Structures are given as structure tokens and as C-alpha cells.
Amino acid sequence: MAYEGDELLENVTSKEYEFGFTTNIESDKAPAGLNEDIIRLISSKKNEPQWLLDWRLEAFKIFQKMTEPEWAHVKYEKTNLQAISFYAAPKQKKVLNSLDEMDPELRKTMEKLGISIEEQKRLSGVAVDFVMDSVSVATSFKEKLGELGIIFCSISDAIQEHPELVKQYLGTVVPRTDNYYAALNSAVFTDGSFCYIPKGVRCPMELSTYFRINEAGTGQFERTLLIADEESYVSYLEGCTAPQRDENQLHAAVVELVAMRDAEIKYSTVQNWYPGDKDGKGGVFNFVTKRGMCEGANSKISWTQVETGSAVTWKYPSCVLKGDNSVGEFYSVAVTNHFQQADTGTKMIHIGKNTKSTIISKGISSGRSQNSYRGLVQIGKNATNARNFSQCDSLLMTDTSGAHTFPYIEVNNSTAKVEHEATTSKIGEDQIFYCLQRGLDEEQAVSMIVNGYAKDVLNKLPMEFAVEAQKLLAISLEGSVG
Amino acid sequence: MSIVAELKPTSTFSFKPNKHSVSDFALPTTRVESWKYTRVGAIDTTWKQAVRNENIASLEKGIRIENGFIALPTQQILGVSFTVGKNLSAEQQALVLSLLAKENRSDVFDAISENASNDLVLIEIQSGKIIEETISIEIENTLSDCMSTPYVFIVSKENSVAKFTVDFKGKTERSFHLVQLHAHVEQSAQLEIHQLQNTSKNECVLLRESITQAEKSVFKITTVTASGTWVRNELNIRIEGQHCETFLSGAYFPKQDQLIDNHTFVDHQVPNCYSNELYKGVLFDNGKGVFNGKVYVHIDAQKTNAYQSNANIMMSDSASMFTKPELEIYADDVKCSHGSTTGQFDEEALFYLRARGLSEESAKRLLVSAFTSDVMNRISIPSWKEYVLATLIQNEIITE
Numbered sequence: 001m002a003y004e005g006d007e008l009l010e011n012v013t014s015k016e017y018e019f020g021f022t023t024n025i026e027s028d029k030a031p032a033g034l035n036e037d038i039i040r041l042i043s044s045k046k047n048e049p050q051w052l053l054d055w056r057l058e059a060f061k062i063f064q065k066m067t068e069p070e071w072a073h074v075k076y077e078k079t080n081l082q083a084i085s086f087y088a089a090p091k092q093k094k095v096l097n098s099l100d101e102m103d104p105e106l107r108k109t110m111e112k113l114g115i116s117i118e119e120q121k122r123l124s125g126v127a128v129d130f131v132m133d134s135v136s137v138a139t140s141f142k143e144k145l146g147e148l149g150i151i152f153c154s155i156s157d158a159i160q161e162h163p164e165l166v167k168q169y170l171g172t173v174v175p176r177t178d179n180y181y182a183a184l185n186s187a188v189f190t191d192g193s194f195c196y197i198p199k200g201v202r203c204p205m206e207l208s209t210y211f212r213i214n215e216a217g218t219g220q221f222e223r224t225l226l227i228a229d230e231e232s233y234v235s236y237l238e239g240c241t242a243p244q245r246d247e248n249q250l251h252a253a254v255v256e257l258v259a260m261r262d263a264e265i266k267y268s269t270v271q272n273w274y275p276g277d278k279d280g281k282g283g284v285f286n287f288v289t290k291r292g293m294c295e296g297a298n299s300k301i302s303w304t305q306v307e308t309g310s311a312v313t314w315k316y317p318s319c320v321l322k323g324d325n326s327v328g329e330f331y332s333v334a335v336t337n338h339f340q341q342a343d344t345g346t347k348m349i350h351i352g353k354n355t356k357s358t359i360i361s362k363g364i365s366s367g368r369s370q371n372s373y374r375g376l377v378q379i380g381k382n383a384t385n386a387r388n389f390s391q392c393d394s395l396l397m398t399d400t401s402g403a404h405t406f407p408y409i410e411v412n413n414s415t416a417k418v419e420h421e422a423t424t425s426k427i428g429e430d431q432i433f434y435c436l437q438r439g440l441d442e443e444q445a446v447s448m449i450v451n452g453y454a455k456d457v458l459n460k461l462p463m464e465f466a467v468e469a470q471k472l473l474a475i476s477l478e479g480s481v482g
Numbered sequence: 483m484s485i486v487a488e489l490k491p492t493s494t495f496s497f498k499p500n501k502h503s504v505s506d507f508a509l510p511t512t513r514v515e516s517w518k519y520t521r522v523g524a525i526d527t528t529w530k531q532a533v534r535n536e537n538i539a540s541l542e543k544g545i546r547i548e549n550g551f552i553a554l555p556t557q558q559i560l561g562v563s564f565t566v567g568k569n570l571s572a573e574q575q576a577l578v579l580s581l582l583a584k585e586n587r588s589d590v591f592d593a594i595s596e597n598a599s600n601d602l603v604l605i606e607i608q609s610g611k612i613i614e615e616t617i618s619i620e621i622e623n624t625l626s627d628c629m630s631t632p633y634v635f636i637v638s639k640e641n642s643v644a645k646f647t648v649d650f651k652g653k654t655e656r657s658f659h660l661v662q663l664h665a666h667v668e669q670s671a672q673l674e675i676h677q678l679q680n681t682s683k684n685e686c687v688l689l690r691e692s693i694t695q696a697e698k699s700v701f702k703i704t705t706v707t708a709s710g711t712w713v714r715n716e717l718n719i720r721i722e723g724q725h726c727e728t729f730l731s732g733a734y735f736p737k738q739d740q741l742i743d744n745h746t747f748v749d750h751q752v753p754n755c756y757s758n759e760l761y762k763g764v765l766f767d768n769g770k771g772v773f774n775g776k777v778y779v780h781i782d783a784q785k786t787n788a789y790q791s792n793a794n795i796m797m798s799d800s801a802s803m804f805t806k807p808e809l810e811i812y813a814d815d816v817k818c819s820h821g822s823t824t825g826q827f828d829e830e831a832l833f834y835l836r837a838r839g840l841s842e843e844s845a846k847r848l849l850v851s852a853f854t855s856d857v858m859n860r861i862s863i864p865s866w867k868e869y870v871l872a873t874l875i876q877n878e879i880i881t882e
Binding site for chain 2: 029071073156184381394396397398399400401403404405406407408409410411412413414415417418419420422423424425426
């Protein structure tokens with residue numbers, strides 16, 4: 001378009017990462033490299049039982065036989081796993097009774113992130129399980145949730161306190177053999193969140209975790225396990241920011257969700273890790289395996305994600321619809337700018353009868369970025385009356401960016417109804433013109449159009465998150481989006 | 483490499499430089515992305531090569547390719563010249579090689595074609611000529627256990643108009659067609675190719691087509707696959723000049739244990755072009771369908787308008803359909819969309835017809851003909867359309 005496109009682009013590309021700061025907390029870091037000793041070290045540091053160590057070592061063996069996948073539409077220099085440290089825990093051994101006892105530096109980090117715990121407690125009623133680097137340092141609202149029988153803690157605590165639950169479910173949704181990064185994560189995961197909602201309980205508040213990669217040259221390997229027992233409901237939020245680092249940092253998390261009969265899980269993510277600077281230097285590699293299992297009948301798992309960060313994203317939150325009448329949903333907005341690359345999408349595996357899935361994916365590419373949707377809809381032989389609707393739209397902001405769609409549709413049952421549609425376009429001159437006519441300036445117009453474009457997904461986010469997500473969207477496209 | 487017992491070029495034209503040797507490659511496995519859903523088991527046996535036969539019954543107004551060997555038409559078609567491999571002039575040889583060079587691919591099947599090609603024909607449509615008659619190409623294997631590897635090159639010169647029909651026949655117990663068709667549509671020329679594949683139950687087909695289009699040219703192609711045990715059509719269209727129009731459509735009806743695979747690739751290299759793709763499938767019995775359509779819009783190919791649609795109907799619970807409609811877009815001022823559906827018949831429509839006295843079988847067939855009629859309507863040659871429909875009726879797919 002002829003209007004000051006170059007100028008807008010200039011503004012877009014000049015925007016640097018806002019949350020790029022480093023907290024100088026002394027951290028307890030394992031020597032670089034990956035071998036069995038490191039795994040033993042991680043396991044012993046965390047006082048893990050023998051079965052878990054064995055599980056990790058088995059995963060490491062599986063990992064060694066695997067090779068890094070190359071099918072994604074992304075180009076990057078592979079991480080040298082021997083050069084990164086697999087364990088970095090803030091040195092803080094005291095057990096905290098109140099927030100005042102916390103390291104003031106750590107408190108400051110949280111405040112900079114805008115999630116001051118007191119404030120969270122007081123105002124929004126959100127229980128935050130704060131993960132800094134790899135060890136969970138503060139857990140709030142635990143007691144209140146405890147009264148309902150809800151277990152919400154770090155996975156290391158869960159391993160100590162509820163080993164039977166962890167043992168029963170760990171690796172059942174994402175087995176160690178699933179893929180390269182899942183195997184790696186299983187071998188070296190350091191911490192993450194664990195959540196169990198007992199039968200018939202409706203979790204009264206949004207559960208939330210913030211991830212943050214802090215130490216340079218560390219990989220972050222979270223493991224999240226969320227189990228919703230029969231007839232329960234939970235909404236879980238995950239937000240991510242990372243400070244500015246020159247080297248690429250690796251993040252390979254595994255998230256497992258299990259929904260039993262009549263249970264519902266809503267999992268929302270806002271991801272804003274460091275995307276690298278405007279020359280494509282640095283940034284986080286985000287290689288995440290997220291999968292939900294609709295185990296029981298009438299269960300529902302809903303993924304909502306707003307992806308604005310990371311240099312390379314490789315992420316496919318999936319649903320296995322095993323229970324009859326189960327429902328899977330995936331709502332995503334992926335924004336890429338500068339030299340970011342995103343290959344993201346979902347998998348909907350229909351196994352049970354009368355299963356339904358919905359996929360709404362909105363990609364926005366700017367700068368010189370590449371944004372791909374890659375999704376699988378698979379209807380099994382016995383999945384009668386399965387229903388899927390997929391919509392993948394792409395919006396191109398510059399002529400140097402790319403938008404791609406790679407949907408895989410596999411249908412093995414004649415009663416299935418599967419629909420897929422995708423469009424790619426840019427913001428129309430007539431749309432801009434219409435807004436200008438009504439007194440908006442160009443930036444406001446673009447902002448409004450983009451927000452409207454992503455609205456289908458943003459509406460699915462919980463209230464508190466929706467505001468943050470809109471802000472992130474604005475920051476990510478600052479200049480072209482007001 | 484077991485797929486050809488003994489390789490020897492039977493064509494009198496040899497491809498120099500001969501880039502590949504068959505032994506350099508293995509058969510693709512399902513681990514290769516473009517073969518993910520297509521197992522090559524059906525063709526993984528030792529095929530024989532036919533011996534040159536000089537007494538092929540020629541057609542009046544078309545080419546007959548029997549067991550890979552080419553017989554030119556007995557009558558002259560004004561404005562069209564046919565040249566077989568041994569008669570190619572140095573200039574024509576260069577032309578053929580330049581067309582081949584546009585396909586940047588190297589795998590076992592190309593290596594087989596290069597090393598063991600049976601025969602080659604170059605068809606040139608003279609510039610400014612409008613060919614009223616339809617030029618037919620008849621491809622048939624008559625020997626069992628044989629593999630045929632012909633090459634067909636078509637060059638539509640500037641401002642010419644021509645229509646081709648390609649008829650894959652076959653009555654052998656078992657054989658394999660490995661057919662390469664390369665075409666170039668020059669500036670402002672129009673070329674149409676209408677294909678029907680109705681090989682016998684145990685015949686395999688791998689049809690590789692590479693089309694390039696120069697400025698303001700129009701290219702239309704329809705591919706109807708009525709039968710064949712293992713059929714894979716690879717259609718690559720490269721749009722190299724601005725203001726081109728491209729229409730590609732197909733219909734496929736896998737029955738029993740048949741596999742029908744359509745891979746299409748539309749490469750928008752330049753701005754201001756239009757492409758429209760429409761593929762429809764009806765799957766019976768244990769039939770397996772694969773559709774992989776890719777639209778690639780290069781950087782700076784602005785104002786591209788690309789549309790792709792794929793719809794499928796599953797007639798049986800044991801049929802399976804694998805669809806992968808892809809878009810890869812590097813330009814911003816484009817209109818690109820695709821849609822894909824897989825489902826079954828509208829029960830109400832079926833009920834409506836049953837209520838009017840149609841048997842379930844004929845009601846279903848009537849709905850199949852309605853479902854695929856938009857593809858059939860793209861066949862612009864009435865007699866050919868009739869022939870295609872008659873074949874489908876004979877195969878008990880549609881009703882009259």
C-alpha cells in the first residue's frame with residue numbers, strides 16, 4: 001500500500017523488547033553439558049525418589065536415539081546441548097512463611113513484571129505459582145485452594161507430597177518417546193506446576209503461572225501436569241516473559257492435561273519471550289509439547305494462546321478426544337515481527353464417538369518474519385459422528401514477511417464432517433480509508449482492524465488475561481498498531 | 483533397486499547430460515513428507531520393459547502410446563507438428579532439455595525415466611494457430627508386468643490455441659505407467675488438457691506433469707480418475723509471466739482397495755496472476771484418497787489471486803481420505819484462500835430422492851453426479867465430457 005508503509009515498518013522494527021532486564025540473583029547453576037551425571041545431580045538436588053530417577057534415565061536413553069526434527073518451517077542454528085546448563089535454581093534455601101521474607105531482588109523482578117503477589121492477592125484473586133528459572137519460589141492461595149481439596153503446587157513439591165498422583169499420570173499424555181524435545185524434557189525437567197482438581201469441584205479462581213527464563217545459557221525445562229477429576233472445572237493461565245539475552249536460549253516444556261468424565265479444562269497462554277532484536281540476533285527457542293487428554297465422556301479441553309514472543313516457536317497444543325462426546329478447542333493468535341519464526345498449530349485426534357473440535361487460528365506477520373500454521377485433524381475409524389471446523393487466517397503487514405498454512409486432514413470414518421478453510425490477505429485500503437473517513441488516524445485504524453481480526457480468539461481469554469494480551473499485541477506491532 | 487530388472491534406454495534420443503543413475507536412489511518411504519500417505523508397495527516389484535514395436539495401430543488425429551512406444555497420427559493436423567525422439571533437430575533437442583531443466587527434482591522415478599525412457603514425442607503448436615480439432619493422446623499398456631516410460635512434450639507457441647485429451651486405458655493383468663508430460667505455454671497462448679484415467683483394476687499410474695506459463699497465457703487442465711489400483715498424479719505448474727490464468731481441476735473415485743493420490747503445486751513467481759483449483763473425490767469401499775495441493779506465492783508476486791478447494795464424500799466406513807491443502811505465501815498484497823471439506827451425503831437429500839421412488843443405489847449415484855458436476859462442467863469439449871460421464875456410468879459411479 002502506498003501510504004507511509006515504510007515509515008510504519010520503520011517504527012515497527014525500531015521497537016525493542018520492553019521486558020529485557022536481568023535480575024542479579026545468585027543462582028545455583030549446574031555445570032554445562034548433558035549426561036547421566038547431570039540427570040542424577042538434578043534428581044538428587046530435588047530429593048527425588050528412585051522411580052523418578054529411573055524414569056528420567058530411561059527417557060535420556062530414548063532421547064539419545066532420537067534426532068532433532070527438521071520438518072518445521074523454521075530455520076535456526078541448532079542448540080548445542082552440551083554448552084548449556086540444565087539446572088539453575090535461585091539460591092534460597094529458607095522455607096518462606098510470608099512474602100516479606102523473600103529476596104528483595106526477586107520481589108523487584110516480580111513487580112517489574114507487573115505481577116506483584118500482594119496486588120494479585122488483593123485485587124484479582126488470582127493464585128500465582130511463580131516459576132523463576134526452574135524452581136518455584138512462591139505459591140500463594142495454596143491454603144484457600146486446599147480447603148476445597150485442590151492441589152496446586154510446583155511439580156517438585158507434588159513429587160514429594162503426592163507421589164502416587166504424579167506416578168499415575170506423568171508421561172501418560174506425552175510419553176517419553178513422543179518426540180525429541182519431550183524426551184529431553186522428561187530426562188532433565190527441573191520444575192513446573194502441578195494441579196489436581198478433585199471430583200465435582202469447580203475451581204473458584206483462575207490458576208496462574210508465570211514462567212521466566214533468567215539465567216543466561218540455561219535451558220528451561222518445565223513440566224506441567226494438570227488433572228481434572230470427574231465433573232470438575234479449572235481455568236489455568238500461563239504467562240511468559242524473559243529478559244534480554246544475546247544468546248539463543250532453549251525452552252522445551254511439556255504440558256500434560258487430563259480431563260476425566262464431565263470435566264473441563266481451560267488452558268490459556270500468553271507468551272512474550274524475548275524474540276531477538278530487530279536484526280534477528282538472540283531470542284528464545286520455544287519448543288514445547290502441549291497435549292490434553294479428554295479421557296472421560298463429555299470432557300472438554302480448550303487451549304487459548306496468544307503468541308507474540310520467541311525467536312523460534314515450535315508449538316502444537318493438542319487434544320486427544322478419547323471419551324465419547326468430548327470436545328476439543330484451539331484458539332490462537334500468533335504475531336511475528338522482525339526475524340521471528342513461528343510454526344504453530346494444533347492436533348485434534350478424534351477417537352471417541354460424537355467428538356467435536358474447533359480450531360481458530362489467526363496469524364499476523366510483520367517485519368521479515370515467517371508465520372506458519374500446521375495442524376492435524378485425524379478422525380479415527382470408530383469416531384462416528386465426529387465434527388471438526390477449522391479456520392486459519394493470516395494477515396500480512398509487510399511484503400517481506402511470509403504466512404503459510406499446512407493443514408493435515410485424515411479422515412477414516414464416513415460419518416465425519418470435517419471443514420477447513422484458510423485465507424491470507426493484508427489490511428485492505430478500503431478498510432483503512434473507511435476508518436480515516438471517520439476521523440481515526442492511520443495507526444488507530446490499523447490497531448482497530450487488527451484487534452477486530454483477533455477478536456474471536458481474544459474473547460476466549462479470561463478477563464485479566466485479555467487485557468494483557470491486547471497490550472502485548474499492541475507492543476508486538478507497535479508503530480503499525482497503536 | 484528392484485523395480486526395473488534391466489534398464490536400457492529404448493528411446494533413440496538420449497538425455498545428456500544424464501544426471502542421475504537409478505542406483506543412486508531408493509523408493510520413497512512414508513517418512514518422506516510428499517509420500518506420507520502413499521505407500522509404494524504396489525509398484526515395488528520387478529517390471530519388464532517392452533520391446534520396440536513398429537506396428538502400433540496409429541490413430542487418425544492423435545498419438546497412440548502403446549507400452550511406452552509412440553505412434554504418430556496418420557493424418558496431418560494443420561498447425562501442429564509432431565516429432566519423435568530420433569527426428570529431433572538440434573534446436574528441438576535444446577528445447578526439450580530446457581523444458582526438462584525447469585523441473586528441479588531428483589528421485590528414483592525421474593532417474594528411471596531418464597535412464598530407461600521408451601520413447602519421446604515433441605508436439606509443437608505453431609504460433610497464431612487456432613487448432614479447432616482436439617488432439618488426442620491415447621496411452622495404453624498391452625503387455626502384462628511391463629513398465630512404460632514415455633515422455634510427452636507440448637509447446638504452445640505464441641497466440642496459439644489448442645485442446646488435448648489424454649486417455650489412459652489399460653486392460654493388462656498388471657502393469658505400470660510412468661508417464662512424463664512437460665508443457666510450455668508461450669505468451670498469450672491457450673492450452674487445455676483433459677485427462678481420463680480408467681486403467682484396469684491392477685494397473686498402476688504415476689503421471690508427472692510439469693507446466694510452465696509465459697505472460698498472458700491460459701492453461702486449463704482436468705483430471706478424472708475413474709479407476710486404477712495405484713494412481714498418483716503430480717501436477718506442477720510454474721507461472722513465469724504476468725497476467726496468466728490457470729485452472730486445474732480433478733475428480734477421483736477410489737473403489738475397492740484403490741489408491742488415488744493427487745499432488746498439485748502452483749508456483750506463483752510473478753505478480754498479477756490468477757489460479758483456481760477445484761478437486762473433488764468420492765470414496766467407496768476400502769478406497770483411499772490423497773490430496774495435497776500447494777500454492778506458493780513468491781516474494782513480490784503481488785496481486786496474486788489464488789483459490790483452492792477440495793471436497794470429499796465418504797461412501798463407506800472403511801474408506802479413508804487424507805487431505806493437505808497448503809499455502810506458502812511471501813507477498814502481502816494477495817488474495818489467497820483454500821477450503822477443504824470431508825463428509826457424507828446430506829441425509830435429507832437422499833430421503834427426498836428415495837421418497838420419489840429412486841432406489842438407494844441410484845439416489846446415491848445421482849447425488850455423486852451432482853456433487854462432481856462442477857468439475858465435469860470444466861471439461862470444455864462436449865464429446866469428451868460425454869465420454870468421461872459414460873465411463874463413470876459404466877464403472878457404476880454415477881447414473882445417467
